[in-house]
Amino acid sequence: MDQDVVIEANNLDLTFQTNDGPVHALKDVNLTINKGDFVSFIGPSGCGKTTFLRAMAALEEPSNGSITVNGMSADEARRNRAYGYVFQAAGLYPWRTIAGNIKLPLEIMGFSKAEMAEHVNKVLELVDLKGFGKKFPWQLSGGMQQRASIARALAFDADILLMDEPFGALDEIVRDHLNEQLLELWARTEKTIGFVTHSIPEAVYLSTKIVVMSPRPGRITDIIESTLPKDRSLDIRDTQEFIDIAHRVREGLRAGHGDDA
Amino acid sequence: MDQDVVIEANNLDLTFQTNDGPVHALKDVNLTINKGDFVSFIGPSGCGKTTFLRAMAALEEPSNGSITVNGMSADEARRNRAYGYVFQAAGLYPWRTIAGNIKLPLEIMGFSKAEMAEHVNKVLELVDLKGFGKKFPWQLSGGMQQRASIARALAFDADILLMDEPFGALDEIVRDHLNEQLLELWARTEKTIGFVTHSIPEAVYLSTKIVVMSPRPGRITDIIESTLPKDRSLDIRDTQEFIDIAHRVREGLRAGHGDDA
Amino acid sequence: MRSIIPILTVVAALMAIWYAGAIWMNSKWALDQAERAGVELSLSEIVTDTLAQERPVLPAPHQVVTELWQTTVEKNITSKRSLVFHGWITLSATLLGFIFGTGLGVLLAVGIVYSRAMDMSVMPWAIASQTIPILAIAPMLVVVMNTIGATDFLGKDTAEALFGTQPAFMKGLLPKAVIAAYLSFFPVVVGMVKGLRAPDAMQLDLMRTYSASGAATFWKLRLPSSMPYFFTSLKIGIAASLVGAIVAELSASPIRGLGGRMLTGSYYGQTLQIWAALIGAAVLAAALVGLIGALQRGTLRRMGMKP
Amino acid sequence: ADDLTLQLKWVTQAQFAGYYVALENGFYEEEDLNLTILPGGPDVAPAQVIAGGGADVVIDWMPSALAAREQGLPLVNIAQPFASSGMMLTCRKDSGVETPADFAGRTLGVWFYGNEYPFLSWMGTLGLSTDGGDGVTVLKQGFNVDPILQGQADCVSTMTYNEYWQIIDAGLGADDLVTFKYEDQGVATLEDGLYVLEDRLTDEAFQDQLVRFVRASMRGWKWAEENPDAAADIVLENDETGAQTEKHQRRMMGEIAKLTAGSDGALDIAAYDRTVATLLAGGSDPVISAAPEGAWTHAITDAALK
Amino acid sequence: MTWINFWLANSPLRGTRLVKLFVPAVFGITLLVVWEGLVRGLQVPNVILPPPTAIAARFASSLDILWVDFVQTFVKGALSGYIIGCGAAFLTAVMIDRSPFLQRGLLPVGNFIAALPIIGTAPILVMWFGFDWHSKAAVVVVMVFFPMLVNTVQGLAASDHMQRDLMRTYGASYPQTLLKLRLPAAMPFIFNGLKISTTLALIGAIVAEFFGSPIRGMGFRISTEVGRLSLDMVWAEITVAALAGSAFYGVVAMIEKGVTFWHPSQRS
Ligand SMILES: Nc1ncnc2c1ncn2[C@@H]1O[C@H](COP(=O)(O)OP(=O)(O)OP(=O)(O)O)[C@@H](O)[C@H]1O
Numbered sequence A, B: 001m002d003q004d005v006v007i008e009a010n011n012l013d014l015t016f017q018t019n020d021g022p023v024h025a026l027k028d029v030n031l032t033i034n035k036g037d038f039v040s041f042i043g044p045s046g047c048g049k050t051t052f053l054r055a056m057a058a059l060e061e062p063s064n065g066s067i068t069v070n071g072m073s074a075d076e077a078r079r080n081r082a083y084g085y086v087f088q089a090a091g092l093y094p095w096r097t098i099a100g101n102i103k104l105p106l107e108i109m110g111f112s113k114a115e116m117a118e119h120v121n122k123v124l125e126l127v128d129l130k131g132f133g134k135k136f137p138w139q140l141s142g143g144m145q146q147r148a149s150i151a152r153a154l155a156f157d158a159d160i161l162l163m164d165e166p167f168g169a170l171d172e173i174v175r176d177h178l179n180e181q182l183l184e185l186w187a188r189t190e191k192t193i194g195f196v197t198h199s200i201p202e203a204v205y206l207s208t209k210i211v212v213m214s215p216r217p218g219r220i221t222d223i224i225e226s227t228l229p230k231d232r233s234l235d236i237r238d239t240q241e242f243i244d245i246a247h248r249v250r251e252g253l254r255a256g257h258g259d260d261a
Numbered sequence C: 001m002r003s004i005i006p007i008l009t010v011v012a013a014l015m016a017i018w019y020a021g022a023i024w025m026n027s028k029w030a031l032d033q034a035e036r037a038g039v040e041l042s043l044s045e046i047v048t049d050t051l052a053q054e055r056p057v058l059p060a061p062h063q064v065v066t067e068l069w070q071t072t073v074e075k076n077i078t079s080k081r082s083l084v085f086h087g088w089i090t091l092s093a094t095l096l097g098f099i100f101g102t103g104l105g106v107l108l109a110v111g112i113v114y115s116r117a118m119d120m121s122v123m124p125w126a127i128a129s130q131t132i133p134i135l136a137i138a139p140m141l142v143v144v145m146n147t148i149g150a151t152d153f154l155g156k157d158t159a160e161a162l163f164g165t166q167p168a169f170m171k172g173l174l175p176k177a178v179i180a181a182y183l184s185f186f187p188v189v190v191g192m193v194k195g196l197r198a199p200d201a202m203q204l205d206l207m208r209t210y211s212a213s214g215a216a217t218f219w220k221l222r223l224p225s226s227m228p229y230f231f232t233s234l235k236i237g238i239a240a241s242l243v244g245a246i247v248a249e250l251s252a253s254p255i256r257g258l259g260g261r262m263l264t265g266s267y268y269g270q271t272l273q274i275w276a277a278l279i280g281a282a283v284l285a286a287a288l289v290g291l292i293g294a295l296q297r298g299t300l301r302r303m304g305m306k307p
Numbered sequence D: 001a002d003d004l005t006l007q008l009k010w011v012t013q014a015q016f017a018g019y020y021v022a023l024e025n026g027f028y029e030e031e032d033l034n035l036t037i038l039p040g041g042p043d044v045a046p047a048q049v050i051a052g053g054g055a056d057v058v059i060d061w062m063p064s065a066l067a068a069r070e071q072g073l074p075l076v077n078i079a080q081p082f083a084s085s086g087m088m089l090t091c092r093k094d095s096g097v098e099t100p101a102d103f104a105g106r107t108l109g110v111w112f113y114g115n116e117y118p119f120l121s122w123m124g125t126l127g128l129s130t131d132g133g134d135g136v137t138v139l140k141q142g143f144n145v146d147p148i149l150q151g152q153a154d155c156v157s158t159m160t161y162n163e164y165w166q167i168i169d170a171g172l173g174a175d176d177l178v179t180f181k182y183e184d185q186g187v188a189t190l191e192d193g194l195y196v197l198e199d200r201l202t203d204e205a206f207q208d209q210l211v212r213f214v215r216a217s218m219r220g221w222k223w224a225e226e227n228p229d230a231a232a233d234i235v236l237e238n239d240e241t242g243a244q245t246e247k248h249q250r251r252m253m254g255e256i257a258k259l260t261a262g263s264d265g266a267l268d269i270a271a272y273d274r275t276v277a278t279l280l281a282g283g284s285d286p287v288i289s290a291a292p293e294g295a296w297t298h299a300i301t302d303a304a305l306k
Numbered sequence E: 001m002t003w004i005n006f007w008l009a010n011s012p013l014r015g016t017r018l019v020k021l022f023v024p025a026v027f028g029i030t031l032l033v034v035w036e037g038l039v040r041g042l043q044v045p046n047v048i049l050p051p052p053t054a055i056a057a058r059f060a061s062s063l064d065i066l067w068v069d070f071v072q073t074f075v076k077g078a079l080s081g082y083i084i085g086c087g088a089a090f091l092t093a094v095m096i097d098r099s100p101f102l103q104r105g106l107l108p109v110g111n112f113i114a115a116l117p118i119i120g121t122a123p124i125l126v127m128w129f130g131f132d133w134h135s136k137a138a139v140v141v142v143m144v145f146f147p148m149l150v151n152t153v154q155g156l157a158a159s160d161h162m163q164r165d166l167m168r169t170y171g172a173s174y175p176q177t178l179l180k181l182r183l184p185a186a187m188p189f190i191f192n193g194l195k196i197s198t199t200l201a202l203i204g205a206i207v208a209e210f211f212g213s214p215i216r217g218m219g220f221r222i223s224t225e226v227g228r229l230s231l232d233m234v235w236a237e238i239t240v241a242a243l244a245g246s247a248f249y250g251v252v253a254m255i256e257k258g259v260t261f262w263h264p265s266q267r268s
């Protein structure tokens, strides 16, 4: 079991200093993610989901406690290019076309020209943006930009995918479609995925593990191991098991809100 | 009846010229919105919802056809400050605090100091951001930024509210809460609301009229007049009537996607 | 082309002001002269006199244009009396200095952005360097460069081997270019430091998730984001470079170029010659700035920055 | 041929005709010298150039050369082609200045950059302070005579051979002006002389080069005095700025000839002593504090004029 | 020496004010020591480059002259010219920003006029405005105008689409958009111009004095003392210029930090 641990957070604290006092974004967070896990993070807005994901990717420095990835520090893992990261906002570079944006990580990681073209085409198709490769970001709708940023993270084969509300700006049908695609990709490649979402059904449908968080200070209130089989179709959402898990998540979420209202 | 028309689009066409050819964002769009309507726009990503909303607010110039607001041109209406607009991305000014951002329209419209403070407090509370007034945008989570931008649009009493996926980055519970708040506000103030969303239940729950759109070129494929009573609680989502309407919307949406896949 | 009419309008307004100014400023002299000669001048006499003085306080535009015409079109461009010849002397120092200066400026900016030690130690001294009056150290610099023999571009012998005779502009080019570079590197440093720091946190974080090397972050993120600042700096930098070249011409030997023309014009009281050189320099500056503007528009359009 | 570099005090003009004539007519070549003439300018200090090794011989005015000597730069006068001074103070008659007694309270334009010493000595002997008050108000005059034309100064410094004529050219008549020649006021100081660094004079080979250089230069000056118009034309040809006019240079050559007249190149000791006395007499603030030693030599001219 | 700097700059102390002053000081002292060593070692004549110790001695013994010159050149000439020039450029930028017609017409012509080189304009401005500080201020005005104008115009165009659209939805008037959006968004650029102009102002005021001046002022002193070969005095004046200029720049940079705290380049 032990060699399968990919991400491990121990007593993680993270405090931001701001102009009017410190903000405790994460407090005493413990979590173990194993290889091949699909972990969803859910919780009220501002509870620290993004901060936690960023800490895993070594984009934030914990104030206390430790976080290890693949047995090394998060920062070493970052330097080994262990992550594909999708930011909450699309964050495309405005001076590059969509194809150029997707190509960016490939250029940096030294892919060949031919490989790049192939990867770009593949992921553009995956997110349903074929034909938009030559457009600039501001010529795309909000949802299209978000899909482009997903494509950018998928273009290279990182073992760990960290996705911060990737499907927030998409309609149900595209979302369902991308959910299926993502599950398929995950099953095929055995990636480890950390996934922030606000949609309870999405979290339940996708995850092997659901982490419920609550704010001020941000902490984990519940960790739900999914009992659903790894191989899932969309129909699974009508099963009692699914509904039960969703219920438990909703309760956790509500409790988190209660604290504070 | 006729004097109640607030927004009227006639044979609206809108084409963007891009580096690789024109994009037909809107084609032959006709729509009438009456005073006090709550109109939702739903459709696949890239179908022109944002563009349509922007055209109503005179932020885009139609290539063809006309759009009138309160009997005048959209641009005149804009200059008469008829709109409150929530953009798809938060778009807060980084040099202003959250409270400062919310104050912005009030300053422009010449509110007094006392009024400003009052309005700011009220809407900060409404979107559950009390205590964050003094923070700068980059110190807030994505969802908090979006709520701040909603607060900014609500801070002054525009007769027409145009909201582009305002609740996209919020979790179910906050979302439900804000949905209720919004309905309450709408019922109390008789505002006319244009609302882009990707959530079918949200569209059905909120709207008196649901506009289903489909892409390439962007056009209206269905307009559904809701038969739900104006006074709604969240429980209404379990009624058959609600489920029927949702079903019709889903069908329309699926048809739109079909065109293209 | 749409800008032709506005430009012409503004130019016309300017000319009107200029003519009025010429009459006003030169009239004192005309009246003075008349008084000493004991005659009364009518208004029209004043106007004709003020617009045709040989040593006007402010020459009339047509006088300057005539002088320009005579010293450009009507002179062989290799003649020492041709403004084109002198313009080229100045331009060559400007361009060489600009290339040095921009190169140095960009390098320093990169160093400052990437190394905290450089940021803290170089920046204050770069600022201090610019507060040193260039006209004061230019002569010292010329003397020193003269002493170590670094005055000609390529050197006389090399140039002769390459071109037969040493092209005139190469003689004494280096000190002028160094001074031009000295003035032009600073705006580039300031603008580029700001520009290279312009990427926002998320854009930088993206690079960090790729564990991008410093070089990759530079080429793919910092440099593209700095482009608007870069071009603005270049525009100021090339104007500064021209000023540097002209200043340097006062301390260089032999005295020539547009700066030399201004100096000797002033020394021999040839107001028209000063103005012709002045306008010549401004035309040069405008052309150079315009060129960079065109480059900027082209680049930014290719980068999809503006519809 | 031996390479030799001469740094002029100012831009190429008839003031330096002798050297250009000698160069163009091959006088230096005949002496087996390969002479390079470096024109000066407002921002070129000949003493600094020679200190930096940029020139072998420089042309400078004696006041500034002696001041440099006091600063620790051992300049030595090896020849003095200019016998008399061309410096004047030129005033507008309508300003009311008629004699030096009228200077008090006036605004006077003066050249600085090492050219101010004769003026300061003069004011010293007149007992006028130069920092406003009951003395005179001094302006640092630019390159040109604008201050007097614009009425910003009552008097400006002029040279007989240049600035004075610019005032005339500008339209003021000679009878609108009052001029005070330093020669006439008894405060004349020696102008354009040839200076080298003292320690190099011990080098026999260099001495020999200087001898040939001075000989050829004086030949040039003689020729220029005899053929003023041709000399002016030679100057014009060597002017890199193309700014000089024939009229002005010919007239300047004529005036210059008056200043070089009477000099065979050898320094006149009486004139030297008078210069030193003037500089030492500068009131409370003399230009030099003690009579210099070894600031001149006749060795070169003696050999050259044999 | 250098390694001290690298160590300090990367040590945990790096944020402290002390280190911020110390690091450039170490660099500067290194420079001065090398200078002193070179001048003495190579026996460079004092009339070419005096050693720092000689300059310091001269500085200390001439404080009264240096002060008078400083007031004449910096306070009267540079500062007033800076304020007028930057103000005028700023207003021009705002003015032509409002009118596309003027923008297309005035910007190229404005660039053109501002590109007139100081060597040419200084004698003319001295002729027009007299010998005292007024003409120096005028030279400074002409010199700082262009950099300030270019930066401000560029800055006023720097707000992004959505930020501008927001203002449009409020039906904001032009002055409101200017005040609440375009100016704040332009601040990073405007401060760029202001910073570059600080050094230009000082240079302009000093250089202008070469073309005629009363007998005080930093430029007057420099040009006069070069002619007199008192290079130590020249460098003492240069030191004053460098100190005053750096302080001037530092003040503007500090204000910038306060005003544009929100810009990514100011957050690290
Ligand atoms: N400024 C622009 N220039 C060029 N094309 C544009 C521009 N803005 C939008 N488009 C194109 O117009 C179409 C409609 O875009 P719009 O933003 O209206 O979509 P949307 O329905 O809001 O989608 P989403 O749900 O993803 O936000 C898209 O194909 C988009 O690429």
Ligand SMILES: Nc1ncnc2c1ncn2[C@@H]1O[C@H](COP(=O)(O)OP(=O)(O)OP(=O)(O)O)[C@@H](O)[C@H]1O
Binding pocket: A016, A017, A018, A023, A024, A025, A043, A044, A045, A046, A047, A048, A049, A050, A051, A052, A088, A218, B138, B139, B140, B141, B142, B143, B144, B169
């Ligand atoms: N750079 C920062 N400086 C100061 N405070 C910050 C910063 N980033 C985040 N915070 C604060 O940390 C807390 C957690 O923010 P985080 O972005 O992790 O929330 P989240 O769970 O991702 O919320 P959302 O669902 O709205 O995106 C918030 O209270 C936020 O205000």
Ligand SMILES: Cc1ncc(C[n+]2csc(CCO)c2C)c(N)n1
Binding pocket: C267, D009, D010, D015, D042, D111, D112, D113, D115, D142, D143, D144, D159
């Ligand atoms: C800055 C400046 N300094 C001196 C002069 C005057 N000047 C011109 S030629 C000459 C004689 C020396 O060759 C002198 C004293 C000036 N016009 N400008």
Ligand SMILES: [Mg+2]
Binding pocket: A049, A050, A051, A088, A164, B141, B142, B143
């Ligand atoms: Mg978040």
Ligand SMILES: [Mg+2]
Binding pocket: A141, A142, A143, B049, B050, B051, B088, B164
């Ligand atoms: Mg949209």
